[in-house]
Each structure stands twice: as structure tokens, then as C-alpha cells.
Amino acid sequence: MKKFIFSVIFLFVFIMPLLNVYAVEKASPVFDDRPWKLGWSRNQEGAVYEEYVLDGETVENWSELVTIQFFPGLNKKMSPDAFEARQKADLSSVCPSLNWESIYQSEDERIWKWNITGCLGQPDQAEIARLKKTDEGFHIWHYAIKKSSILPEKERIWLEKLRAIEIIKSE
Numbered sequence: 001m002k003k004f005i006f007s008v009i010f011l012f013v014f015i016m017p018l019l020n021v022y023a024v025e026k027a028s029p030v031f032d033d034r035p036w037k038l039g040w041s042r043n044q045e046g047a048v049y050e051e052y053v054l055d056g057e058t059v060e061n062w063s064e065l066v067t068i069q070f071f072p073g074l075n076k077k078m079s080p081d082a083f084e085a086r087q088k089a090d091l092s093s094v095c096p097s098l099n100w101e102s103i104y105q106s107e108d109e110r111i112w113k114w115n116i117t118g119c120l121g122q123p124d125q126a127e128i129a130r131l132k133k134t135d136e137g138f139h140i141w142h143y144a145i146k147k148s149s150i151l152p153e154k155e156r157i158w159l160e161k162l163r164a165i166e167i168i169k170s171e
Contacts, residue, residue, distance in 0.1 A: 034054055036055070036066065039057070047071050048068070064144065068141055071140075073137050075133050075136070075137050080108065080110045084102065088114075091116075100112065109132050110130070111128070111163075113127060113150070124148040129143075143161070
């Protein structure tokens with residue numbers, strides 16, 4: 001998954017050097033009651049990437065993964081619609097059997113889910129993600145599982161968790 005995420009992230013690398021904004025906003029993610037730990041993080045030109053794994057797992061060997069991203073200034077370069085469309089196109093180019101569903105759209109927010117099966121070099125996996133546009137940039141939160149789909153009850157729970165995340169402005 002780390003390589004998969006990197007391929008998507010690197011598509012935005014050409015935008016990141018143009019940005020010299022530091023995050024004045026933080027997300028308050030809510031996980032479940034299992035022990036999660038930060039497996040990997042990067043802060044590059046103000047953009048923030050964090051991946052959380054269950055205790056005992058790594059970002060190279062995970063069963064479930066929570067990814068948090070913040071792209072400062074991206075709100076001035078593209079719309080949430082365009083971002084979601086690019087994500088879908090990028091994932092489709094890596095895995096043509098991508099199954100994508102847009103769950104919710106508003107002017108400043110998107111929620112989508114996808115799954116892949118039988119893709120060369122990628123394990124079967126499913127993800128649900130939320131994008132929130134603010135005055136500072138785009139915040140994106142992802143929950144992924146190494147299965148061909150997320151069970152409906154688990155999907156409902158994680159959708160609620162993603163929707164519950166709030167942006168807190170630091171002072």
C-alpha cells in the first residue's frame with residue numbers, strides 16, 4: 001500500500017514545491033479502541049502525510065491502514081471535484097479493475113470508496129476516504145483494509161469516524 005500511496009502522492013509533487021505554506025490547521029482523527037500507532041510520516045513543504053497501522057504491524061505489512069494527508073494551498077489550484085477525478089484516474093491507470101463509488105459531494109467536501117481485486121503487484125484492498133476543503137488547503141483521510149471489500153457494518157462505522165473528524169485551527 002505504501003508504494004501505491006506514493007505513486008498517487010508523487011503526482012502532486014510538482015505542485016508541492018510551489019507551496020511554502022505551513023499548516024495552521026490540524027485534524028482530530030478518531031480511531032477505534034484498538035491500539036494504533038504512527039507507522040510513517042512526512043512533512044514536506046508544509047504538506048503532511050501520516051500513516052497509522054495497528055500495533056504489531058508496519059506500513060510495509062498491514063491489514064488495516066489509516067492515512068492522513070494535508071495539502072496546503074491545493075484548494076487554490078483545483079476543486080474537490082477535480083481532485084477526486086484525478087484520484088480515480090490515477091488509480092484506474094494502476095489497476096484497471098478499480099471499482100469506484102462517489103458517496104457524497106458538496107462544495108467543499110467529497111467522500112468516496114473504492115476497491116481493487118486481482119491487480120498486478122497490489123493486494124486486494126478496499127478504501128473509504130473523505131476530502132475536506134478549507135481556506136488553508138485539502139485535508140484527506142483514508143481508511144483501507146487488505147480485503148476485496150469492507151464489510152457493510154465496518155464501512156458504516158468508518159464512514160461515521162471519517163465524518164466525525166474536525167479541523168482545528170491552531171493559534
